[in-house]
Amino acid sequence: MRASRLITSVEVHAEGEPGRVITGGLPPIPGNSVFEKMQWMAAEGDHIRKLMLREPRGHPALCCNALVEPCDPRADAGFIIMEQTEYPPMSGSNTICVVTALLETGILPMIEPVTELVLEAPAGLIEVRADCTGGKVTRVGFRNVPAFAVHLDAWIEVPGLGAARVDIAWGGMFFVIAEAAQFGVELSAGNAGEIMRISEALRRAAREQLQVTHPENAAITGPTISQLTGPAQGAGASGRSVVTLATGGAGALDRSPCGTGTCARMACLHARGLLEVGQDYVNEGPLGTRFTGRIEDVTQVGGFDAIVPSLSGQGWIYGLSQHLLDPDDPFPEGFAIGDFGG
Template sequence: MRSLRTVSVVGCHAEGEVGDVIVGGVLDAPGCKTMYEKMMYFWTKKDSLRNMLLQEPRGRSSMCTNLVLSPCDPQADAGFIIMESDEYAPMSGSNTICTATVLLETGMITMQEPITKFNLDTAAGLVGITAECEAGKCKSVAFDNVPAFVFALDKAIDVPGLGTISVDIAWGGMMYALVDASSCGLKIANSDAAKLVEIGERIKRAVQRQYVPVHPENPEIRGVTNFVWMGPFETADDGVKTATNTVVVSPGRFDRCPCGTGTCARMAVLHARGQLKVDETFRHKSIIGTEFINHIRGTTKVGEYDAILPTIKGRGWITSFKQVVLDPTDPFPEGFRVADQWHMPTDL
């Protein structure tokens, strides 16, 4: 068989969200001093890799791919960059859980039972991992995320066709706009799926036109790129504070898991509103019923912003071991998109 490229990939998902992990066939980024620089190197110079793996016919809209690389931070055991359909994410919870699971279950990082601790270097900063392990299986991954904080609460955003919408803007490792689904007459359920995606994308684009948050420690990270529909926040029968959410990921699909960085952004909002305290457990559920178990481990400052230190816990499962190849005669070396699966609102 002829191939211009051969990339070794371990298939994985975290609470339903696909986050495959590249473990071979890709050279490291040369001359980079940080994982953010490595991320930008691949985005600006080697983006054909992301297109080949994530777009059809090799990929699909509802998946992500992670690239394991050497760390830049000497405290880290490994580094990785996160490739999504429309961007490279500085940080992602589900992708962190997938990458940690693959590193442990393939032996790239030595598994210690019952607990393995190590650090991962990301474009957003150093992330600490605590994995529960038993009989060679990584049963769960908890990660100490970078600080999360709120840029704005109840910001009025004018959305064409919808009027003025109240939006919270927060950083949780990615930039998020968060909106109460009920405020738009919607509920987080498959029955409202088409409206949730279309209206969520419309509100996000309106936010992008009207407000551009800038990360105070890295001004190259700017602008909202993700959207959270928030469900009711309540105390469950077991006494745990619980909520449902769904994140609309461009180009117009739901995150299948509760979304780690989106959860961090929501925890920052809840803390800013006095609804979630340090060390309180927060259970965040996805549209398919999977959940992350989370807490705020402390507080800090990021620039002028009051910030929380969030910890997220979830589970990952390896689904496949595969080699993705590119035949030299394939007419789609970087794949393609078709509007039935790669939806974008038509009025943007």
């Protein structure tokens, strides 16, 4: 057996969304912050993202995380988030996957019944509380970066759909958010094809007509991801969201309720006076799994009224992997075929 590269990973999913966690085999990654490390990966190490996310080692719905040394002395670990077409500054489901992998594999010590730690994401420091029992992380809660709405009830023209009313909001990524009812589509996994078609059209149109830049980091622009929302379908839930990840093709559904999407949605609800500080928002995803968000406080970000959200959910480890690259493999960066969301 020959290998020009060997990468080890922990395979984890958070409420259904897979978030592979790379634990070994990466080159030294320079940078004075995890955001700078992410920028280096995008410029110099993007072949790793492609290798790990594209077929045959990955698939269009897969996300990946690279564990890195933190730069902020207050952080216990750092991580770079990788998706099919971008490096998101923050991700809720990936944070849950990373915490689960760090604690259940012993990379960081687990303290029962509660482990508290700080992660450095590209978006900044993330304070984490993990409930732990019998060596298992049973719940991961974290205080996210501030979330805020940039546009509410804006109208865009979407090819094939006509005029659409949307919000643009930041929850760790910039989302274009639209009520699914205006397109006549039900938010269930069985409607994945139609949801992806609508969501990708929305994302492209919003990117052209309502492009936004983060007021505190001009390197972050958007919207790069889309979210359709609707009423809850299960008892005890507050609403349902289906997020479509950009894949460079038809897109792929986020299997979870999407953590950063939940925070962006809460920012819009708060801006409309529909969600108050201290109030929970239980968000369903396309599988019916749930993340629980809460507005912990309010603040300002670059002149925008913002919320300080928390989010919680659970992750499960389902495998340990060693990924090889044969020096003669004809697909050293994997491949994407449009028959499966790519």
